[in-house]
Amino acid sequence: MKVTTNAGRLVRQMLAGEVWPALADRHAYRVGPDGQPFLLPGMGGVTLGVHCADPATGYASDHLEPGASVRHRDPGANMALQFLTCVGNPVWVTGGPAAGALGHVIGQHAYVLVDFPEPSAADLAPGDPVTVLATGQGLALPEHPAITVKNCDPDLLARMPGGTRPDGRLEVHVAARVPAEAIGAGAGMVSEYANTDLMGAYQGLGEDLSLGLEGLRIGDIVALADADHRYGRGYRPGYLTIGVISTGQCLLFGHGPGPSTLLSGPSESFWLVDDPDANLASWLHPQPEANPAVPAPREAW
């Protein structure tokens, strides 16, 4: 049975942002797990060629952010954008050559991350304005009071398989299960901002670094063991957090593909079903349609 929610009581807000440039400093290099210096793209700007259901790792990239990375210029407005935007929220490009293109939020990473169809993404550049229809914070599950919902568009939750089981647990389909040892940078931060980097997914590096997470895909729904994200991100035995992989490949040590938080509560409140199709691409992607009211985007370069 689909889970009952308070979706009808949520507000919807139009928020503004812009595609944000990639940022670097003049010292250029960062340091990988074995002390290897590296300079690799991935954060900020518009990252092409990687979408939901594509592998999260295996790229010459660091902190790979699929699609467009979005912020607001005003610091206070930016925090509102980062906190209020939820996974699954629709985003329209409202200026520039890609105007009218429709994408969806796949997570937060100190940027709002928006996956667009590849032809639209190819026409996007830093500075292009976007509009977010933000809704989801405050979403609650009256039949599952122990479970806290975070950063989740009610429409996404309605499309996800699973729901309330006869035994009262919430059934959630997950593509991967993540051990507590994998939790990297992002621990201790609020769960409405950025995401939780997962270690143990350094494809091509040493076996002693691996936690078997090299097969994660962008958009995968994952279960984090012993993680309590109800009031921030912390370790708590017996709790479980459901997230969606919103960022990919990292070489920076202690970092890695990261889930944005969706659900968190006591483990016994959940019933997990291992399902390789538990990926945003199954419900929102791969190719969201353009808004028919505006001209179609140009051909990709």
Next chain:
Amino acid sequence: MTALRPVAVNLLGLVEHPALGDSPYRVDRDGRPYVPAGDGGIVLGLQLGDSVFGLAADHAAPGACLVHPDPASRHALASYACIGNQARVRTGQAAGARGVVVGQRGEQGRVVVGLAQADLARLRPGDEVAVGAYGQGLRPPGLPPDVTIMNLDPGVLDLLPVGLPSLPPPPGGGGAAVTVGVRITVPSRLAGNGIGRPAVGWCLDLQLPPPGPDGAGDLLLGDLVAVTDIDARYNMGYRRGWLTVGVVAHGASPLPGHGPGITPILTGPAGAVQARPDPAGHVGLTAAVLQLQ
């Protein structure tokens, strides 16, 4: 390879004033709002050897936190200052007072300086404190090649329960391990804030539960703690079969993902850095060791 000698640099820190946002509240791991007292600045009545769980405080450190108004200078201060470095108050009513660096804290960077309580009581946020930063790059004779020491004044190494392999190395290279006395060894899954951050100028929070009614499981400021499967040579992160040892530099925190924090001092393969836990009798970095009393 001949080890290069560390270089000493005099740095300037300013005694920090605690800072809060528009709301006085943070939210603890159980969802309760709280006011974060003791998170930075001058904390009185808390010393090395006190329990990390003893105060209703957030990240309280034993002494005064130093910062610098210029962000780059602040990062340099936090990165170069080492445990055991001498500090001297230059301005204000405590001018001339002597202190010792007891650890670092992360994010924008803070140096924790322990002082005698009478000197702390005369200190005021904004006072200038000079730090004789010395120790980064240290490689003492006998240190196994795959072990790294960091954040440690060369003069303090002998005062801590750290045993370096004897020289010359035993024939065949066997037994060449650093032994370290620690209060406890904890698994990497307890590592919270600080993972993925540099091991210099940052600390690693440990998500430890408070001690039981009989005091079992308590941890003291200045204790040495070992964390399994953490490699802290560069950024801190998971590597199976490694061990990192740090000095407890600040107290517990109600925040999820936070807790008492260690400033890393030793990291290497578990075979080359061996922790010797002693929950009851461990003596780590103390005010007596640093002659702070």
